[in-house]
Every structure is written in C-alpha cells, then in structure tokens.
Amino acid sequence: MTEWTNWSGLETAHPRRVVEPADTAAIIAEVERARAERTTLKMVGTGHSFTAISAPEHTMLTPGGRRGIVAVDREAMTVTAHAGTPLSVLNSELERLGLSLHNMGDIDQQTLAGATSTGTHGSGGHAAGLAAQLAGLELVTGTGEVLRASADENPDVFAVARVGLGALGVLTTLTFQVEPLFVLEAHEQPMSWDAALEGFDQMSAESHHVDMYWFPHTDRVLLKRNDRLDVDLDEAEPLPRWRAALDDDLLSNRLFGALCAVGNAVPAAVPLINRVSSRALGARTYSDVPHRVFTTERRVVFREMEYAVPRAAGLSALREARAVLDASGLGVGFPVEVRTAPADDIALSTASGRDSLYVAFHVHRDAEHREYFALMEQVMRAHDGRPHWGKVHTRTAADLAPAYPRFEEFLAVRDRLDPDRVFANPYLRRVLGE
Template structure:
C-alpha cells in the first residue's frame, strides 16, 4: 500500500486520508481499478477539483482522480457535438473548444471543476432558456461495479439516461461524455446597480429578455448588482484591464474586507453596504470562456437552494427581512440565478423552471445559524438543495422534493449491489441502511 497524504476539498469542509489515490489514464485502467477494489472488498469514490462543499468525494479506501483522463477526443462540426474525457476541467474544455471556434451554450461562474463532476452534481449557470450543464449531455460512458463499460444515450434508454446523468457518482465511474456545443458567439456583458424595489418590479422582464441574467443581493443594503449577457455583433475586446480589476477588487480587496469582518464581526453590516455602494456600471464584449467564469481566490462556505421560479420574489423579500431581524454577521452577497426545467431525476430543476439562491460565508466565520435559518426559510418555497453545496436535509424531506428518488435508488442498487461506489456520507444522506440496502458493502 502506498502512503498517501490527507486529501481536503477546496473549501476545507471535507477531508480524508485514503488508502491510495488512483490515477487511471484510460477507461481500461478504470475497469482494472474497479475490479481490483471489488476483489479487495474496498470502496472507490471519484474526485475532481474538490469544489463540492460536502463530503461527497471522501474515501478512506480508494480515491480515484481522473486528472489524467482529459481532453476533447472528437468534435463533430456537422452535428455540433463534442466527446470529452471525464476528467477534463471546464476551463481547459473551453480553451480546446474555442480553438475550433466552439463553446458550451452555458457555464457557471466557476470553471475549475471537471466536466464529469460538474454534471454529476447538477452544476448550473444562469439563463431561463438554458438548463443546467447536464442538459448539454447527449450520452455518457461509465464503468460499472462489474468493471465493465456501459454507454447510456437518451435515444437508447431514456429511463437510465434521466437517472444517470446527475447521479452523484453512485452508478459508476463516468469516463467519457458527449455534449452538444455551439459555434462560439460574442457576448455583451453588462453590470449595473439597482434598488431592490426596482429589481422586484423589473424581475420578470430581466429574466425573460436577457439570454443570461443574474443578480447579487447585499445584506443590509437596498442596492443590488445586476449582470446580463446577450449576443453581440461587436468584435471581442481586450479583457486584460477587466481581468486585472476583477483580480484586485473581487479577490485581493474583498479578501482584506473579509478578514476585517472575521476579526471584527460587528463590521459585517457596514462592509456589506460599502461593497454594494462600490458597484460600478460596466459593459464589455468578449467570448463566453472569458466572461462566464470569475476567478475565486477568497475561500468560503456555500449553501444553495433551487426554488420554483414563481416563488422567487416572495422568497427574496423574506430573505432580506430575516437577515434584518436576525442580524447575522455576514457580508457576502447572495447570488440569484435562473435555470430552465429539465427531466433529470435528481436535478434541483426537475420539471420546474427554477431560481437558484446561493448563500456564502467567509472561511473561518460561523455559518451554521445563517445557513440553517435560510434553509428552513426556503423549505417554505419548495426548496431543493444543490448536491454539491452544504445542506441538512434527510431522506424523508428529500423524497418529498425529488419524486423519482426511490426509483433512482433502486437503479443504484441494481448497478452497484455491493455498494462499491458508496461512502459514509451518501449512506447517511439516503439512509441506505434503513431501506433494506447494504450499509456494509460486503
């Protein structure tokens, strides 16, 4: 057995010391490792960039990294599809597609995740005409607990496809994905400052008339930042100045402010208001890989919930009122994004157009009361948790929110009857030992 160091995720909310970290370089090696683990009666969890905030990737047995299984293997310019190895990071995928004049139709605001990890946890961007990243998937290949490859496409097996795209790594190891892509457009990105009351009044128009729209609410402030992205006929401009300003303001300066709040929590209200007032108006033109994502060097904890789109106004009002009355010591803005409904069983946007509301707390500051109260509040609006973010829901509550959860768990049992791809976190999350499932894998 090789000596391994402790692994921890990006936010340092999860850590483990696996028996060994495996680095396969092909689907065949993934099969070999799965067969090895099965014979040794050990578990495997797959890890990407470690950008999930839960213990979803933790393993005391084998931790498998797909960092050596990367790259675009085929780009079909007639069908507008790309086949990608599962460990490819989103920022690298953007570069490789851009070199051929293509891009993904939508991305989130962080692009360091692996394509498989982002899809498997329901990662999303914003824009009510676009679903989460999983909706770009046309087919995928995974290695099952038997050590065999299985390719799943919607046209061939719609049930397994809708169960398996967002599956938290519980059905097997995804090794390859084929997605739809688009000829890379140029976008016009605008950032502006609104009053909260004006946001509420104009929210339906902002959502429907912009290709991509998101907003940021600042605790204890009536000011809101609005960001929109729409197609542009102008040529992309140099973004060196924009990137430098973002690096200085959104990372270095914001970290300094965050450290001030951590050391002097009573300053949270004034610093949040100061941050809101500092919002400027800007317009830039660029390609998607330059505009969708933002570099994040300030570490934080995050909880995110999806609610039906029709509930977003009343939910935002309730959130602001709760913050004012409870007086949480928080200065991070609240991010609000829009996602089109889909058919994936474990998707927070399953069969409903959704607003995703994300709460952040600076690393080192207490978050439990803030997150806990916001979680309870959003449950009043049929809130579903993002699988890669922190939450406290149990199986009974999850089953009420995800009508296909029992069917998903049955498929999981069929594909992985011995629990080779489980860990303690998912066993507890889905109460597998209380459902007649195997709490111990062998």
C-alpha cells in the same frame, strides 16, 4: 497517510489507497478489486464541492492526465471529452475549434464529471445546468460493466446518470451538445433592491442570462445581464486589461478578501463594509467569447449553501430570507446570489421538472456558517427547496425523497448499476440511503 481535502477546507478524508487509472481497463480492475474486498472506490474531481460528496473512504481514483476532447461531430454539433477534463481546458479547446457550450456557472476550475454529477448550473438560457447540455456519457458501473447512455442507448440510465452524484459509476467520457462560438455582451449594473426585484421577471424574460447579487444589510444589488450579440467574433469588445485587473483582481478578490478579514474581526462593521463593497463595483459593459464572460477567478475562499425553489415562488422566498436575516442580528459579509433555470428532464437535477430560482448563501472561510445556513435552509425548505448536491446542506434521503418525484427511479438504477455500493461514502449514505 494521504489526506484529501476540498476547496473550502470544510471536509477532509483519509483514503487508504490513491490510484490514477491509466485507462478504462484500469478503472474496471479497481472496481473488481473493491467488490472482491467489499471496500469502496471514489473518483474525485478537483474538490470544488462544499459537501463531502467526493470524500473517498478506501480507494481514491484521480483523473490525472486523461483530459481534453476526444471526438468532434460537426454534423450533430457534439463534442466528446475525457470526464476528468477541467472545464477551463474544454472551454479553450472548444474556442480553438470555433465552438462553445451554451451556458455555464461562475468558475471553470471543476472537472466536467464533477460539475455535471452535482448539477452545476449557470443562469437562464434554454439549459442552465451543464448536465442538461449532455448528449451522451460512458461509465464503468459497480459491476465493472462499460455502459454508454444517451437518448437512444440505455435511455433509462441517461435519464438519471447525467446528475449521478458519483453514485452510479465512474464516468469515462462525456458528450456535450455545442454551438458555434458566439459573442456574449455583459451589462453589470448596481441597482436598488426594490428596482431589481420589481424588474427581475421582465429582465429575465428579455436577457439570455440574469445573475443578481444582493449585499446583505443594504438595499444594494449588483445585476448582471448577459446577452448574445449577432456580431462577428472580431467585433467583440473585451474589457481593457487595466479594467479587468482593477475590478476582478483588486476589487473582487484582493480588496474584498481584506474587507472580509476586517468583518470577521469586527462583526459590527459588516453592514458598513457591505455598503462600501456594494458601491466599489460600478456599471460596466463588455463583450467576449462566452466562457470569458460567464466565469471569473475566485481567490477569496468561502463556504456556500444553495437552494433551488420553484420559479414562481422564488422572489417571495428571497424576500422572506432577507426578512429572517434582518431579524436575526447576524452579520453576513458575502453577497447572496440569485439565478434562474428552465426545467430539465434529469431525475435528480435541482431543476428536474420545474422552472427554478436559485438562491445561494455564502460566508468567508473564516466566518461561522452554521447558524446563518440553518436559518436560510428553513426558509428554503418552507418553499419546497432542493439543495445543490455540491453545496452545504443538512438534508437526508428521508426528506429529499418527497422533494424529488423521480427519487425512486434514481434508486432503482443505483440498485442495478451498483448493487454492492462500491461507490458509496458517508455523504451518499445520508442523501440516498444505504
């Protein structure tokens, strides 16, 4: 029997069939078969969601070799790619074309469809989410119809399907708005909690992208500010190879992994370990093409919950989270990450209709996450928080509906595009209803 498991190892499933469709006709055939048999179908990405959002029940479709850019429109500045393309492949192909996405998250291993469908985001910019950078998409619906959607074509579908949770169809291609390749300069700087929080709003206003990591049980914060430089590409100053290897390979992955193992074995040592970790990474400045500044390699496997709260209340939510964690007596060895996003116009995007602050809580794969995440989820819910669709949370359709003014709009399109629930799975039944 085939076993599907996600990156963090938190979710497993046992699909009865696994199919790698060669083309759109093969996807349509699978949809028709599932409909006739009254079974379900799930196209998976690379399994980087911490939730069971992509867990297949009956038939699992895999993206296979259908990857890469299929069309470039330099006038409209759009690029169309196969939906199952890994972000890393899109980034290198764009770089070769002298183009780039505007913004992205911390890693580049996910598929484009998986990342957009769950609302994957970076920080700041005029669009933080990958879905908010979409100009169009094509999908096979639950009735086997091929639909194209953009602001001009099926706009009602475009309004919801950019963050579609895999519930509306199998995406075949995605069209992104792109920009000429540019140079991004990163400033990474350790700071005190007070200085970072007091200066956060001003730094966010001044820099294009701000990313903050707080080390629990300490007063230490690592602040990353990324700014666009108005220079030629050959004037970029990437990190020397030895420095990248020391910081990103040894300190951020190998040493950090070893420290996590010590913390798991001796929880009382976690505050001391966090003080060491927070001082291991010093200040550094470098510049490079955007994807090499935005994304890094994550080899220490962890579990994560992330909430989006309204931007104006965001720092209060963060302060309260710290107070609750301090009072809990729990030892948490992973930093809390804080990012921002401007409001977007996608029905179930976590930034739908409101400027947002994201607060992300992590624990090592071998550490217990339930009690910590439950405490933090209470704080985030009290601040009108919306959980990331791809990260651990306990919310259900009944309590998500009030958090999203356009929830019903999404459900109405789902009823139309997937009336027989060909794309359902236990996670979608929980967060969207039957």
